[in-house]
Amino acid sequence: xxxxxxxxxxxxxxxxxxxxxxxxxxxxxxxxxxxxxxxxxxxxxxxxxxxxxxxxxxxxxxxxxxxxxxxxxxxxxxxxxxxxxxxxxxxxxxxxxxxxxxxxxxxxxxxxxxxxxxxxxxxxxxxxxxxxxxxxxxxxxxxxxxxxxxxxxxxxxxxxxxxxxxxxxxxxxxxxxxxxxxxxxxxxxxxxxxxxxxxxxxxxxxxxxxxxxxxxxxxxxxxxxxxxxxxxxxxxxxxxxxxxxxxxxxxxxxxxxxxxxxxxxxxxxxxxxxxxxxxxxxxxxxxxxxxxxxxxxxxxxxxxxxxxxxxxxxxxxxxxxxxxxxxxxxxxxxxxxxxxxxxxxxxxxxxxxxxxxxxxxxxxxxxxxx
Numbered sequence: 001x002x003x004x005x006x007x008x009x010x011x012x013x014x015x016x017x018x019x020x021x022x023x024x025x026x027x028x029x030x031x032x033x034x035x036x037x038x039x040x041x042x043x044x045x046x047x048x049x050x051x052x053x054x055x056x057x058x059x060x061x062x063x064x065x066x067x068x069x070x071x072x073x074x075x076x077x078x079x080x081x082x083x084x085x086x087x088x089x090x091x092x093x094x095x096x097x098x099x100x101x102x103x104x105x106x107x108x109x110x111x112x113x114x115x116x117x118x119x120x121x122x123x124x125x126x127x128x129x130x131x132x133x134x135x136x137x138x139x140x141x142x143x144x145x146x147x148x149x150x151x152x153x154x155x156x157x158x159x160x161x162x163x164x165x166x167x168x169x170x171x172x173x174x175x176x177x178x179x180x181x182x183x184x185x186x187x188x189x190x191x192x193x194x195x196x197x198x199x200x201x202x203x204x205x206x207x208x209x210x211x212x213x214x215x216x217x218x219x220x221x222x223x224x225x226x227x228x229x230x231x232x233x234x235x236x237x238x239x240x241x242x243x244x245x246x247x248x249x250x251x252x253x254x255x256x257x258x259x260x261x262x263x264x265x266x267x268x269x270x271x272x273x274x275x276x277x278x279x280x281x282x283x284x285x286x287x288x289x290x291x292x293x294x295x296x297x298x299x300x301x302x303x304x305x306x307x308x309x310x311x312x313x314x315x316x317x318x319x320x321x322x323x324x325x326x327x328x329x330x331x332x333x334x335x336x337x338x339x340x341x342x343x344x345x346x347x348x349x350x351x352x353x354x355x356x357x358x359x360x361x362x363x364x365x366x367x368x369x370x
Contacts, residue, residue, distance in 0.1 A: 034128040035063040041136050051144045052081060055114075058136050059085035065129040067116050074104070074112030086117075090357060100130060102137045114140070176206075179243075198240070201308045206241060209266065224257045226346070226369065231288055231300055232368070238265035239284065240275040250288035252300035254365035256346045261365075264342035268350070268363070271335030272306045299364045307358040317354050 040061040044054060055072055062085075069086040098120070104112040116133050120126040122227060179199055186192045232251045239246040254261070257267050276284045288305040323337040340350040348365035 002071060033064060034132065037132055038135065041132060041139060045139055045143075049143070051140065052083075054136075054140050054143060055083060056085060058139075058305055062129075062132065062136060065132050066119050066125050067129055067133065068119055069117040070114070071116075072112055074113045074180070075109060077109045080111075080370065090216050098126065104137070104141045104144060105143050106141070107152075110144060110148050111141075112144070182243075201240070209241070209262070220367050223342050224259050226255050226257045227255055229258065229261060231302060231365075234261055235265060235286060235288070238262065238269050239268065239286075242269035244269065244273050244276045244284050246284045246286050248286045248288060250356050252288040252290055252302075253367055254300040254348075255368050257350070260342045262345045264339045264346075264350070264363075267335045267342070268339040268361075271339070272361075275307055291364070293364065298367050299368045303359050303360065303361040305358055317352070320352055320359075321350075 041058055048056075049057060055070060057068055067086065069084065071084040072084075073080075073082040074084055075081070090172055097120055100116045100118070104114065114137055118126055118129050120129075147176075163167040179195075182195045182198075183192070186195060231254050235248060236246060284304070286302060289301055289303075291301045293300055321336050321340050323334055336350075343350045343363065343365065346365060348363065350361065350363050352359045352361045
């Protein structure tokens, strides 16, 4: 009898061992399948795929771990999108396993519902499959968010560019208005000849600005490379184009691109020109010189004074360079902001100090390549 008991125990132990071995082999095989499927899903992240292409490319990997159906439906920038992979016409009511649902909300215009059906309700097969499905959804959501954020940035950049171009258009229109006003005020042929000569001198500059503006409206502007520029000449041209005849003392060279410098000076002088033109008895004086910044680096400096406008109030100093803050009725509030932004892109700076009578501006630019 003892022998019979020992024999039965031996058989039981062998059977249990074989069962454990079978389970171990099955788990190992499923772990290998899981690892392979996970690597395939992760590799999709490095491929150049559209967000809506990812479900179809990921389906074989998902199906290898027991997912029977994958469906997705939602809105993609105003267009209803839906699709499916796997067994057709499978729903929760007909599915013998379990469903997994995910809601992806990237924006008001991009939102999706993803649903997967599996043949198993529980167990290690379902556990491995769910982990894979969650990684797939994270990949899909991250790719969708990357696309929507990139589009948002592009749209914001385009909107910002439109505002700047609107301001540049206004500057050019302001110059045309001043030219017309000067001709209307002519009382003699001699004055008419003087203004005609000035118009002839400024016309090439205005044409250059108009051409650049038209190019920017048609396509994204391409910045030119920095070079050595005579600031006396550049400042004189920008002031004349703003309807102001400046008195400039000194001279300086600057290392800057033509586009950034002309855009900065156009916005700066167009913003200040109304005050200068109203002070006929006090001519516009500008001083050019070479100074050193806080890092002992030589810088070209343009310094000039601007009286407060004859209005009841003016902008506080902290709002002087703030975008959309304007001290004039109907002003866009972009002139000084854009001028300072362009100068900073060129490695320079624009600052101002206030007194009871007005503002003293200081414009600085590097005189050589860094």
